[in-house]
Amino acid sequence: MNSSWEAWLQEELTRLSAAGLERSLTTVAPLPDPADAAWCMLGGARLLNLFSNDYLGLSRDRRLAEAAANAAHTYGCGGSASRLVCGNHPLYPALEEALAAHHQAEAALVFPSGYAANVGTITALVGRGDLVLSDRLNHASIIDGIRLSQAEHRRFRHGDVDHLATLLRAESGRSRRVLIVTESVFSMDGDQAPLLEIVALKERYGALLLVDEAHAGGVLGAAGEGLTHALGCHGAVDLHIGTLSKAFGSVGGYVVGNRQLLRLLLNRARPLIFSTAVPPPSVAASLAAVSAVRAAHLQRHHLQQLATLFRSRLKASGLNTGTSATQIVPVWVGDNGNTLAFASALRRRGIGAVAIRPPTVPPQTARVRFSLTALLTLEQVQWAADQIIQVAHDLGLTGAQSTAKGRHGDAGKR
Ligand SMILES: *Cc1c(COP(=O)(O)O)cnc(C)c1O
Numbered sequence: 001m002n003s004s005w006e007a008w009l010q011e012e013l014t015r016l017s018a019a020g021l022e023r024s025l026t027t028v029a030p031l032p033d034p035a036d037a038a039w040c041m042l043g044g045a046r047l048l049n050l051f052s053n054d055y056l057g058l059s060r061d062r063r064l065a066e067a068a069a070n071a072a073h074t075y076g077c078g079g080s081a082s083r084l085v086c087g088n089h090p091l092y093p094a095l096e097e098a099l100a101a102h103h104q105a106e107a108a109l110v111f112p113s114g115y116a117a118n119v120g121t122i123t124a125l126v127g128r129g130d131l132v133l134s135d136r137l138n139h140a141s142i143i144d145g146i147r148l149s150q151a152e153h154r155r156f157r158h159g160d161v162d163h164l165a166t167l168l169r170a171e172s173g174r175s176r177r178v179l180i181v182t183e184s185v186f187s188m189d190g191d192q193a194p195l196l197e198i199v200a201l202k203e204r205y206g207a208l209l210l211v212d213e214a215h216a217g218g219v220l221g222a223a224g225e226g227l228t229h230a231l232g233c234h235g236a237v238d239l240h241i242g243t244l245s246k247a248f249g250s251v252g253g254y255v256v257g258n259r260q261l262l263r264l265l266l267n268r269a270r271p272l273i274f275s276t277a278v279p280p281p282s283v284a285a286s287l288a289a290v291s292a293v294r295a296a297h298l299q300r301h302h303l304q305q306l307a308t309l310f311r312s313r314l315k316a317s318g319l320n321t322g323t324s325a326t327q328i329v330p331v332w333v334g335d336n337g338n339t340l341a342f343a344s345a346l347r348r349r350g351i352g353a354v355a356i357r358p359p360t361v362p363p364q365t366a367r368v369r370f371s372l373t374a375l376l377t378l379e380q381v382q383w384a385a386d387q388i389i390q391v392a393h394d395l396g397l398t399g400a401q402s403t404a405k406g407r408h409g410d411a412g413k414r
Contacts, residue, residue, distance in 0.1 A: 218247025
């Protein structure tokens with residue numbers, strides 16, 4: 001490297017670390033005994049795992065492991081090529097049929113990841129002259145898709161249908177076509193989008209609606225279909241994006257919708273066309289996961305109970321869980337340094353949870369996010385809540401800072 005690159009690199013890294021924003025990798029290992037599935041090992045410490053998106057505990061499920069092992073022996077470990085070349089091995093159509101049936105949709109299309117599904121879908125459908133209306137707190141993969149598409153981009157205040165209506169009224173006439181994008185359960189806040197109202201607006205203005213159910217898949221809906229099913233509005237949602245990497249315990253992303261839309265995606269979605277197919281063992285695990293998710297009624301019920309108990313304990317002790325209404329429960333801190341201190345103190349007490357800082361969330365809204373999974377017991381969750389409350393009190397985090405507004409609609413970009 002020449003000296004100007006070196007100076008730049010040094011400056012950037014110093015700035016990150018001084019702002020309490022530097023990230024680094026830590027190795028997190030599962031414990032070998034399946035009875036310890038709720039725990040993990042991090043830097044030599046045994047921690048109760050409250051950072052995982054493996055909401056139903058399927059990532060280590062025997063049914064998935066056996067399906068993956070068999071597929072590895074039968075078809076091999078590699079994806080070989082893009083699906084459009086020779087990567088579309090025989091398990092793909094089975095998985096896509098299962099996903100379409102799961103969602104009562106016409107068809108499904110599997111992508112290498114949920115990130116790729118969002119970027120690929122949005123860039124395939126809109127471009128210059130089109131308008132995308134997107135919730136301000138939408139995931140980075142949605143934001144990246146919109147930016148790459150070069151469509152006009154307006155963000156509506158988080159969960160604010162009145163603001164969405166105002167933007168539709170003011171702007172939709174000037175655009176060729178309008179796409180509305182929202183998550184159903186928001187990944188950093190654990191709250192739910194007002195989907196019924198958004199559906200009514202989308203219909204009034206003839207917009208297309210894309211709903212990203214990454215954190216609701218497997219968890220909400222009678223058979224884990226997601227929030228749109230729980231609310232009965234799935235028929236009105238044009239594109240449902242899901243991930244196989246969270247509650248499904250595997251890897252990959254998918255889109256369900258009508259055949260013509262998916263036919264276009266297959267021709268235009270660059271992350272699908274120019275990236276190697278998800279390899280057979282993971283496709284096999286995903287296929288097994290669809291049935292496992294559908295049957296996981298007890299786990300879903302248990303998870304709801306855990307979430308309700310956990311949230312109400314934290315709130316009763318003066319902690320701010322914002323607008324959380326799901327298994328994702330943030331505790332608001334605000335300041336980056338205090339958030340890191342909170343997460344480290346929790347680790348010393350045996351609790352693993354992630355400090356979420358900008359740019360993942362808007363400035364001054366740093367928080368520690370707890371994700372609950374069905375692997376946890378009520379006792380473990382009660383114990384965790386007690387530790388969290390004590391640590392927060394010790395660090396003085398139950399005062400003014402944590403009473404900052406739960407909704408932070410106008411905060412900065414991600
Ligand atoms: C995790 C996530 C994704 C990305 O899914 P991956 O399969 O992990 O790439 C997309 N959207 C949202 C809302 C997410 O939380």
